[in-house]
Amino acid sequence: MNLTDATLVLLLAARIHGTDEAIRASAKNVVKKLPGGKRDLIYKVIDSRTPLDLVNYLSQHLDD
Structure with a gap:
């Protein structure tokens, strides 16, 4: 697993x-798999x- 996969799991x-x-x-x-x-x-x-607010913030700024 890489960080992109972990981020996708959180977004889902x-x-x-x-x-x-x-x-x-x-x-x-x-986190155990990274x-x-x-x-x-x-x-x-x-x-x-x-955590929900943090993940929402991250999802809004993925392109930055």
Whole structure:
């Protein structure tokens, strides 16, 4: 798994479930499958107070 795959999982969790708990659970699941150097973004999602807002923000700024 790479960071693009993990980001896609988070975006799908936000789209399908739309809850902070679902996004946090998905992030905890994929962070174990990423190489150590690529885990920073996922840990920020896990530690965020509002992971849904963070993932929505990330999705709006993917092209930047």
